[in-house]
Amino acid sequence: MSEKFKCVLSMRVAKALVSKNYQLVDIEPSKRYPGKLVFVFRNTPELESELAKFKREA
Numbered sequence: 447m448s449e450k451f452k453c454v455l456s457m458r459v460a461k462a463l464v465s466k467n468y469q470l471v472d473i474e475p476s477k478r479y480p481g482k483l484v485f486v487f488r489n490t491p492e493l494e495s496e497l498a499k500f501k502r503e504a
Contacts, residue, residue, distance in 0.1 A: 449489050453486055454487060455483075455485075462500075463496060468488075469488050
């Protein structure tokens with residue numbers, strides 16, 4: 447795992463991660479999507495696993 451941080455665009459996913467005690471590091475404006483926010487989390491194997499669950503639900 448080379449990335450230290452993981453960016454999440456979805457507020458729904460970010461809220462779910464915070465409710466499961468994943469550490470929100472920062473919230474910043476998206477450089478790729480003007481007018482959107484990016485929720486920045488510390489990247490861990492556990493976070494990757496949790497994000498994979500959201501991808502399967504979509």
